[in-house]
Amino acid sequence: MTKKMGSSSPVTRLGDKFSLAPSLSSGDESGADRRGRLLLALLALVAASFFTGAAMLVSVAEQPARLALDDEAMLKEWGPSDRRGVLLMATLALLAGVCGLSAWFETGDPRFAIGAVIAVASWPYTLYAMGPINNQIIALIPKDVGAARTLVWQWGLLEYGQTVIALAAAATFLWAL
Numbered sequence: 001m002t003k004k005m006g007s008s009s010p011v012t013r014l015g016d017k018f019s020l021a022p023s024l025s026s027g028d029e030s031g032a033d034r035r036g037r038l039l040l041a042l043l044a045l046v047a048a049s050f051f052t053g054a055a056m057l058v059s060v061a062e063q064p065a066r067l068a069l070d071d072e073a074m075l076k077e078w079g080p081s082d083r084r085g086v087l088l089m090a091t092l093a094l095l096a097g098v099c100g101l102s103a104w105f106e107t108g109d110p111r112f113a114i115g116a117v118i119a120v121a122s123w124p125y126t127l128y129a130m131g132p133i134n135n136q137i138i139a140l141i142p143k144d145v146g147a148a149r150t151l152v153w154q155w156g157l158l159e160y161g162q163t164v165i166a167l168a169a170a171a172t173f174l175w176a177l
Contacts (some may be wrong), residue, residue: 037106041177044099044112048119048170051092055163058085063156071145074152078137086126089162093122096169103176115172122165130158 062081066074100116103109133155140148 037103040099040103040106041112041173044096044103044115045170045173045177047092047096047099048115048166048173051089051096051119051122052163052166052170054085054089054092055159055166059156059159059163063152063159067149067153067156071149075137075140075145075148078148078152082134082138089166090123090126093119093166093169096120096173100169100173109176111172111176115169115176118165118172119169122162125161125165129161130155133158 062085066077066081069077096119097116100112100119104112104116133151137148137151137155140151
């Protein structure tokens with residue numbers, strides 16, 4: 001590990017060609033510019049990490065607990081939980097996408113753009129893959145509560161897709177740093 005010459009702060013480097021954060025370590029920019037670029041990149045990573053945590057919470061804790069309830073209680077819990085979960089995860093995915101694109105514009109590192117696209121891909125996934133089952137569950141709530149258990153179980157399998165999308169976005173941002 002060496003210190004970059006002509007820089008006011010040390011930059012971790014591996015030899016002359018490789019840097020742990022090449023897009024964030026340009027020698028001709030001020031420390032404030034570097035910190036601003038790093039802040040956008042870190043915000044993208046944090047938002048994607050929160051998105052991953054929320055998706056994992058649903059997959060490994062909330063969904064199994066929901067399925068352990070009787071049919072009527074499961075559906076009673078479904079409505080408020082679904083509305084709040086969609087709002088939370090959509091917001092986190094959008095925040096990760098905006099911060100990732102901003103980091104890409106600032107750094108020119110395409111990995112931030114890739115991470116942003118992955119994060120925002122959760123929106124069409126939610127609308128087109130999960131939405132039809134979600135709408136069927138909501139339509140069943142006042143009627144046939146017994147038929148909803150299979151749909152809620154299928155919805156839970158699709159929620160693993162959200163977790164994979166969120167994890168891929170976070171991993172891509174981490175790779176870019």
